[in-house]
Amino acid sequence: MRLTVAVSPGGRACRDPRSRRGRAGCGGLDDARSRSLLDQRSGLDRVSTVDETLAADIDAICRLTGEFTLRSGQQATEYFDKYLFEADPGLLLRVARQMVDLLPDETDLLGGLELGGVPIATMVSSLTGRPALYVRKQAKEYGTCKLAEGPDVAGRSITLIEDVITTGGAVRDATNALRALGATVEVVVCAIDRSPADQNPLADVGLEVRPVLTKAQLDAARP
Template sequence: MVKESFNDKQSLIDALKECGAVRFGDFTLASGKKSSYYVDIKKASTDPLTLKKIAREATTLIRDMHVDSVGGVVLGSVPLATAVSLESGLPLVLIRKSDKSYGTGGRFVGDVREGSKIVLLEDVTTSGGSVKDAIEAIRAEGAIVEAVVTVVDRESGASENLASMDVKLVPLVRASELVSSPQ
């Protein structure tokens, strides 16, 4: 298996910037914190070339994890998890924020079985709070989550918060690499 090289990471950084996913200025994040940059992965996930690059990079990492499926929390991670599912050939699991009360109901779209190993995809992680609930829901069904692959880790506590749940955060790009890389 080919490990990630600097050129792969730099190519992803360049693609994120070229598609307009990285913007500099004064921003207020969902957490309420202020930031001098904003990462809008929705821009990347709606750009076919950038989405394909993300899927390839994530798939390279996921292959070494020996998982049964890839998952994403509705709605932000759906394009990422779908692209990785297509690239890797692994089944897809979508996790709703709460149970659906109509139709077939439930919290999951796709198979979440006892003992199955699921890796979650995230767009941008700050504290890891949004994915923690999904991990708890999956574990409540007896499935296993040991890792979350994120496109961009803002390096604001997500790694430590997920580690407290025995989950490893695996970033494709760290914010420090993204903002220090030449424009």
């Protein structure tokens, strides 16, 4: 089943993405229809295709249990292996389509964070026609010596594209680095936000987090 709904722009601060995502059955998305919906993206009203089983499908393929050390140094008994959805072309496309609706209109560049944000940013770039940027953890030490690979970032508005947010540390580092290069960075769109509910882990750097899926949604989607 495919549903089409009208939504208003905004992110974690001004709308609850849960309100437009459910759990019950949904088949594949129609390419021509989605393209035509994307073409309508302008102004304040957006029309989205709701993917009702995305949370369940992502959870089923990505959630691992065990003992994991996270990037932040935290210990966890669960880990969302984003590469398991990114390596699946259908799932990657479905996540990217949901991200399209979360993008601020003023986005100049889609900044995919190394490594897991890169394939997502590339897919979103392909869907929207907006250029991608590939943001390294550290600048290369040879060749162009760039941290952000792609177009020049000075004076551009960059929306960050991330796979998973836990503490927000990786996104904070990228935000600070890009701002130091002269970019405007105000929003991060992520596939999975597993940070504590109802807190913005990036409020300290003035960044709005717009998740496709939260940990609570993934928990709720479990059979």
